[in-house]
Amino acid sequence: xxxxxxxxxxxxxxxxxxxxxxxxxxxxxxxxxxxxxxxxxxxxxxxxxxxxxxxxxxxxxxxxxxxxxxxxxxxxxxxxxxxxxxxxxxxxxxxxxxxxxxxxxxxxxxxxxxxxxxxxxxxxxxxxxxxxxxxxxxxxxxxxxxxxxxxxxxxxxxxxxxxxxxxxxxxxxxxxxxxxxxxxxxxxxxxxxxxxxxxxxxxxxxxxxxxxxxxxxxxxxxxxxxxxxxxxxxxxxxxxxxxxxxxxxxxxxxxxxxxxxxxxxxxxxxxxxxxxxxxxxxxxxxxxxxxxxxxxxxxxxxxxxxxxxxxxxxxxx
Numbered sequence: 140x141x142x143x144x145x146x147x148x149x150x151x152x153x154x155x156x157x158x159x160x161x162x163x164x165x166x167x168x169x170x171x172x173x174x175x176x177x178x179x180x181x182x183x184x185x186x187x188x189x190x191x192x193x194x195x196x197x198x199x200x201x202x203x204x205x206x207x208x209x210x211x212x213x214x215x216x217x218x219x220x221x222x223x224x225x226x227x228x229x230x231x232x233x234x235x236x237x238x239x240x241x242x243x244x245x246x247x248x249x250x251x252x253x254x255x256x257x258x259x260x261x262x263x264x265x266x267x268x269x270x271x272x273x274x275x276x277x278x279x280x281x282x283x284x285x286x287x288x289x290x291x292x293x294x295x296x297x298x299x300x301x302x303x304x305x306x307x308x309x310x311x312x313x314x315x316x317x318x319x320x321x322x323x324x325x326x327x328x329x330x331x332x333x334x335x336x337x338x339x340x341x342x343x344x345x346x347x348x349x350x351x352x353x354x355x356x357x358x359x360x361x362x363x364x365x366x367x368x369x370x371x372x373x374x375x376x377x378x379x380x381x382x383x384x385x386x387x388x389x390x391x392x393x394x395x396x397x398x399x400x401x402x403x404x405x406x407x408x409x410x411x412x413x414x415x416x417x418x419x420x421x422x423x424x425x426x427x428x429x430x431x432x433x434x435x436x437x438x439x440x441x442x443x444x445x446x447x448x449x450x451x452x453x454x455x456x
Contacts, residue, residue: 163196171203197229212238218367236325243368246318261293268297274335287350289327307333341380359389366397371442381446393421406432
């Protein structure tokens, strides 16, 4: 059976045994050179659309300084980098679900997907386009509450000016701002509160609860994520996108996932940034004063956002 997968036509279904270490099955990926496409093949040298769960060795050859190879899916987020060329060897453990690979700079034209194991069929749909964003059940009703579990989400991003962002405890999924894509995501939701929103216009979107969600938190805690592709966002303690805050002292946890990117926050009496090579988590204690704040990735002008801070109400005596 012939299956199309993005730009790359992947023809053969592989069933490979679970393995680890030196005995792990080897996948080979090549991106570039120049504006040429991307390939990923199995141990037999043939493309694939399916793998068995297990641990795999992935030999990646990045032959272009303007291209990259990105691989994302359940438990996996790997990225070669945009400015580096050369060979890398990854070890990835694939669990049941959908995985996607793409060139972050040219994702509209260069991307593909494969399944691992037998993921659940898509029962949720995420859509973003000009003037709309929705997150719905397959019957068309909006998602307001879910049971804990693993879901497959059919994602359709038809706008080249914004991205669909899904955030919550243990979940960070997104489409990039510029590409238009169709994917299936496999996401495991635990008890908690979750949000979906437009990255460039985060006031547009919605929220839902899963299982026994805790009450709304009053903690002055912020979460920021930058990378590994062209995506950047900030949410609050309830995983809602930050558009307006009350002045005060906050804890800001920054997860910097790409050596090509950084997170830079600036505003009244604040100018904090992670370094471009850094990958990891930084935690800052910041005092936000009334005014406007912006965040960005310094090397990439397409990654940015902002929020407003209003003065705290003075207590009445």
